[in-house]
Amino acid sequence: MKEKIINDVYLALEKQIPEHEIVIEYPKERKMGDFAIPCFTYAKTLKKSPQIIAEQIKEKLNYPKIEVVGGYLNIFLDRQELTKQVLEDIFQKDYGKLDFGNQETIVIDYSAPNIAKPFSVGHLRSTVIGNALRNICVKCGYQVVGINHLGDWGTQFGKLIVAYKKWGDPEKIKQDPIQELTKLYVLFHETAEKDKTLDDEARLYFKKLEENDPECLELWRWFREESLKEFQKTYDLLGINNFESYHGEAFYNDKMQPVIDELKEKDLLTTSEEAKVVMLEDLPPALIQKKDGATLYLTRDLATAFYRKKTYDFKEALYVVGSEQQLHFKQLKAVIKKMTYDFADNMHHIPFGMILQDGKKMSTRMGKTVKLHDVLEQAI
Secondary structure (H helix, E strand, O other): OHHHHHHHHHHHOOOOOOHHHOOOEOOOOHHHOOEEEEOHHHHHHHOOOHHHHHHHHHHHOOOOEEEEEOOEEEEEOOHHHHHHHHHHHHHHHOOOOOOOOOOOEEEEEOOOOEOOOOOEHHHHHHHHHHHHHHHHHHHOOOEEEEEOOOEOOOHHHHHHHHHHHHHOOHHHHHHOHHHHHHHHHHHHHHHHOOOOHHHHHHHHHHHHHHOOOHHHHHHHHHHHHHHHHHHHHHHHHHOOOOOOEOOOHHHHHHHOHHHHHHHHHOOOEEEEOOEEEEOOOOOOOEEEEOOOOOEOHHHHHHHHHHHHHHHHOOOEEEEEOOHHHHHHHHHHHHHHHHOOOHHHHHEEEEOOOOOEEOOEEOEOOOOEOOEHHHHHHHHO
């Protein structure tokens, strides 16, 4: 802009003053203009007062606002138009693009809402921090694999199937899947407080689901499909539509046993109170299998880490998960290290604080949760 103004003034003075003698200053206060041109040094050459020279230049210039104050010509720019030009220039030339990532792969695990439940405001931080990290990594020249590790497995699905079979109305669920499924989930817990047999029934149905019972699988797939459609509305509001994978917890069901077998082969499993654990230095023992043979989050995350390393051969793996899981990720890395795999050093937990409601953790089962979609619409 300074170069353009110097050239315009040079032409307005009919080239009587050399360009290198045209000086541009910044006014002491912004309200006086964006640029100031003192006309005092031109008076001797042009045989006119600085005020008259400034007035003559003003008549020949085309800027949003020009003021003559004494022997100064104060020029005001169209800041909105200038901002637009600067941003367009940045986008076209892709300023700040770095290449030190060498197209190596970074896996980012973020967002991860639970299916058949509302996309809670509790998932906001994971979603936006993960997406910001993704943008930064792409800008630095990395290949990024965004993974939405959906909460799509566990005993809650046994509870949901029981609730659906007892009280569900298929037509209502088709109209508003998440709200109706949440109501059923809350109703299950309210009823289970009085009727303890419901929990046993839920465990039975989850076992059927684990054993690939056709009816249970069909219901589970339906719950998952409807949830993803509902989640997409929130992702659209956030402008986040770049997950390469939606493999959730269920995807790793058949990938845990090989990890358990390897832990046995390497003599790392110890029996403690009938459960299988890995003893760790400076950390509590890592629980791998309950006494009834059931696996845990840690078992599943071990299978997840090995699958991601084998599939993507990542340079770094980032887990954008709440700070309450810090011990979990320390144990996860420590177990992989004990198995003599160095890629554990390249796994990083990105923690963030918990979002509370009235000072308490939100709970779907108690009917206490805030839908992220509602919060975003209210904010907009």
